[in-house]
Amino acid sequence: MKPISQRLNDIPASGIRRFFDLILNTPDVISLGVGEPDFVTPWHIREAGIKALEDGRTSYTSNWGLIELRELISESVKCDCNVDYDMHGEVLVTSGVSEALDIAMRVLLDPGDEVIVIEPCYVSYKPCIILAYGKPVVVPTESSNEFKPTVEDIKSKITEKTKALILGYPNNPTGAILSKKELEEIADIANEHDLFVVSDEIYSRLTYNGKHTCFSSLDGMRERTILLNGFSKSYAMTGWRIGYACGNRDVIEAMMKIHQYTMLCAPIQSQLAACEALRNGEDACTEMVDEYNRRRRLMVAGLEEAGLECFNPRGAFYTFPSIEASGLNSTEFAERLFNEKKVAVVPGEVFGECGKGFVRCAYAVSVDDIREAMTRIREFMEELD
Amino acid sequence: MMDVLDILEKNARTPTEEIAKMVGRSVEEVEALIKQLEEEGIIHKYKTMIDWEKAGQEYVYALIEISINLEEGEGYDVVAKRIAEFPEVRSVRLVSGSYDLSVVVRGRTLKDVAYFVEDKIATIHNVQRTVTHFSLKMYKDEGEIVYQRDGGGRLAVSL
Numbered sequence: 244m245k246p247i248s249q250r251l252n253d254i255p256a257s258g259i260r261r262f263f264d265l266i267l268n269t270p271d272v273i274s275l276g277v278g279e280p281d282f283v284t285p286w287h288i289r290e291a292g293i294k295a296l297e298d299g300r301t302s303y304t305s306n307w308g309l310i311e312l313r314e315l316i317s318e319s320v321k322c323d324c325n326v327d328y329d330m331h332g333e334v335l336v337t338s339g340v341s342e343a344l345d346i347a348m349r350v351l352l353d354p355g356d357e358v359i360v361i362e363p364c365y366v367s368y369k370p371c372i373i374l375a376y377g378k379p380v381v382v383p384t385e386s387s388n389e390f391k392p393t394v395e396d397i398k399s400k401i402t403e404k405t406k407a408l409i410l411g412y413p414n415n416p417t418g419a420i421l422s423k424k425e426l427e428e429i430a431d432i433a434n435e436h437d438l439f440v441v442s443d444e445i446y447s448r449l450t451y452n453g454k455h456t457c458f459s460s461l462d463g464m465r466e467r468t469i470l471l472n473g474f475s476k477s478y479a480m481t482g483w484r485i486g487y488a489c490g491n492r493d494v495i496e497a498m499m500k501i502h503q504y505t506m507l508c509a510p511i512q513s514q515l516a517a518c519e520a521l522r523n524g525e526d527a528c529t530e531m532v533d534e535y536n537r538r539r540r541l542m543v544a545g546l547e548e549a550g551l552e553c554f555n556p557r558g559a560f561y562t563f564p565s566i567e568a569s570g571l572n573s574t575e576f577a578e579r580l581f582n583e584k585k586v587a588v589v590p591g592e593v594f595g596e597c598g599k600g601f602v603r604c605a606y607a608v609s610v611d612d613i614r615e616a617m618t619r620i621r622e623f624m625e626e627l628d
Numbered sequence: 629m630m631d632v633l634d635i636l637e638k639n640a641r642t643p644t645e646e647i648a649k650m651v652g653r654s655v656e657e658v659e660a661l662i663k664q665l666e667e668e669g670i671i672h673k674y675k676t677m678i679d680w681e682k683a684g685q686e687y688v689y690a691l692i693e694i695s696i697n698l699e700e701g702e703g704y705d706v707v708a709k710r711i712a713e714f715p716e717v718r719s720v721r722l723v724s725g726s727y728d729l730s731v732v733v734r735g736r737t738l739k740d741v742a743y744f745v746e747d748k749i750a751t752i753h754n755v756q757r758t759v760t761h762f763s764l765k766m767y768k769d770e771g772e773i774v775y776q777r778d779g780g781g782r783l784a785v786s787l
Contacts, residue, residue: 263785266785
């Protein structure tokens with residue numbers, strides 16, 4: 244048999260998979276390894292989905308997405324970010340940000356084009372670049388700089404082939420955010436080197452110290468930016484697979500070309516539920532953010548009591564403590580913590596080489612589970628000596 | 629303050645140290661705040677939700693609609709307060725609509741409750757009419773779902 248595409252060899256099958264399978268198959272584990280809200284979708288939004296089915300809304304929609312949803316997205320982006328996107332041609336409804344990220348890469352890249360990725364970051368960025376025949380170029384960050392990239396570090400990685408930069412803030416896995424000023428510095432680089440910026444702002448509503456700054460709202464960035472966002476995290480709608488991309492007409496039109504021949508459209512029930520989320524979901528979203536904020540503080544305090552130094556996360560729902568004090572590497576730490584205390588965390592290197600020495604703990608779990616997990620981690624650390 | 633109230637409303641037994649961590653203030657500050665809230669009556673009381681059925685103690689609940697004949701110089705307060713004094717009465721609300729007071733009564737048996745309404749409520753001078761609805765099954769109380777819900781079905785790991 245002839246081999247499958249060479250390109251896939253460039254995407255390593257995660258070595259950690261076996262460990263994850265073990266976690267998935269072990270009952271009674273407290274898992275801090277989950278990258279999604281523990282809330283179920285608010286009932287009024289679920290009802291909108293149910294009603295969609297009851298009303299027989301089971302057809303395709305426009306490839307762009309329902310006009311009413313695009314209108315609501317356009318309004319909400321205007322209101323939250325102060326950027327105008329025309330619902331006709333500048334907003335594309337996708338099956339989650341994952342799809343939007345994939346087609347954004349395919350639209351931007353020709354073989355050999357380089358894309359700057361700031362690590363630690365969400366696991367899909369690099370594979371999506373590679374699948375689009377591009378080459379990821381990594382800018383590592385450090386906890387001493389709050390996991391923020393420096394201008395020098397980014398500039399040092401730019402070559403003639405650099406086409407784009409992916410930003411993922413608030414960040415999974417570190418919880419880092421970038422201030423307006425820091426984003427402006429990146430905007431300057433984008434201008435200077437004529438780069439596209441793909442800004443994955445899926446956690447934009449989950450910030451705990453001040454409001455998130457939308458990258459495309461910065462001076463001159465609207466044309467360069469592909470803004471990606473969705474409903475999964477703000478409205479606890481991960482399984483609905485619904486997101487969107489906003490950008491300049493040419494880019495979104497090109498993304499639409501791929502979308503219409505591959506996904507065709509996002510599921511109509513999810514689109515109708517998303518309409519309800521944008522119309523009436525504000526209170527539920529605020530309530531969830533308040534709750535995450537409490538859990539965030541509780542977990543950071545708990546980790547520190549356990550002797551794990553922890554960067555104070557300012558967005559998303561993850562902590563990214565250093566496990567240096569344990570004397571173990573991240574994988575050993577995660578495996579032993581799982582085997583000895585039945586607490587699951589994700590080794591930091593899953594999110595990039597510079598994540599070594601850290602683990603990701605999600606606080607999208609109940610207060611009771613956080614309390615118990617922190618007790619077990621403290622015991623684990625004490626027993627290590 | 630709202631943060632602390634929110635936490636206590638969900639779980640009155642949340643340790644003060646934990647509340648302090650969650651709201652990002654010192655234990656002393658939170659202790660003082662809770663004391664103040666108690667003194668001001670903003671925190672009215674701490675109680676426990678009990679599944680009495682599981683504990684082997686069955687209760688019968690009934691919702692009683694009460695229509696009242698107001699007399700000159702007498703408001704609903706007088707009657708409502710008289711009704712509220714009975715320990716069998718779990719809640720009393722003045723409501724808008726086709727009747728006036730909505731009262732929840734708890735008793736050991738159906739007979740208990742029926743007798744109580746007949747003997748103690750219906751006989752009150754201004755009570756014109758009562759309609760008794762016996763409760764058959766509880767689904768949600770005090771904002772808490774009391775039936776067993778299926779888990780969310782989240783995977784134990786996702787990135």
